Amino acid sequence: MLELNGITKTFGGIHAVEDVTMSVAPGEVRGLIGPNGAGKTTLVNLISGLLTHSAGSLLLDSEPLDHLRAHERAARGVARTFQNLRVFPSLSVAQNIDVARYSGRGAEIVEAAIPEFGLSDKLNQNAGSLAYGQLRRLEIVRALALNPRVLMLDEPAAGMNEQETEALGRSLTWVRTHSDSAILVIDHDLKFIMSLCDKITVLNMGAIIAEGAPEEITKNQEVIDAYLGETDERAA
Structure with missing residues (x-):
């Protein structure tokens, strides 16, 4: 289980993330939504170790992550994709996946994920030659190589x-049935998020303003005012 307790991040007195407390259980798919600048990617950067939190604590299966650097957290099984694609364009698809492997721990799920994500016939191609959607899928498979x-997943769609x-x-539904990973998904595609996630956390100005099942979130007036807007299309 991933546990965040009072996570706060300040930049020069500005609270980018403020007192965030939440947990994501193994096998759970949690959506993280909110307006631009709400702190979603900053929170993922804090969990993955690209940024250091100013206050609070992070735990993975009751083990603290706070003192670990990004590559050490990856070795512990904290995997992610990026809002801006970060693949190695001059390496093949297979080589991009291989750079993420740790002692073969993720071999079994990766071998199954490659065809599931439509990459079987792309393994020997340079990643730079892939279409945009295929690059997104490659990033996810590479993350799965960490088991x-x-x-x-930061805006995978x-x-x-x-x-x-x-x-x-x-494909992501397939991942949850073949893995006990706790999955955290950021995306602005509400139809995608609402159909995929068990529970949704909503951030605004760095703080959690609501948590609940998708149907609860779409009816929450504070969420409507801050993000969804008054429209019948929001759950379409």
Whole structure:
């Protein structure tokens, strides 16, 4: 289980993340939504170790992560993708996946994930030659090579059309049935988030303003005012 207790991050007196307390259980898919600048990516950066929190504590299966650097957290099974793609374009798809492997721990799920994510016939291609949606899928498979205990996806459906997004949702549902990872997903595609996630946490100005099942979040007036807006299309 991933546990955040009072996580706070300040930049020059500005609270980018403020007193965030939440937990994500093994096998759970948690959505993280909110307006631009709400602190979502900053929170993922804090969990993965790219940033250091100003206050609070992080635990993974009751073991503290606070003192660990990013690569040490990755070795513990904290995996992520990025809002801005970070693949090695001059390396093959297979080589991109291999750079994330730790002692073969993730071999079994990765070998199954490669065809599930439509990459079987791309393994020998340079990653730079892939279409955008395939690059997104490659990042997820590479993250799975860590055999993650926590898998964090930062806008995995960004730039995808409706058909690609639906296919991605099916693949991520496959991941949850083949892994006990705690999965945290940031995305602005509400249809995608609402159909994929068990529970949703909403951030605004760095703080949690609501948590609950998708149907509860869509009816929460504070969330509507801060993010969803008064429209019947929000749950479409």
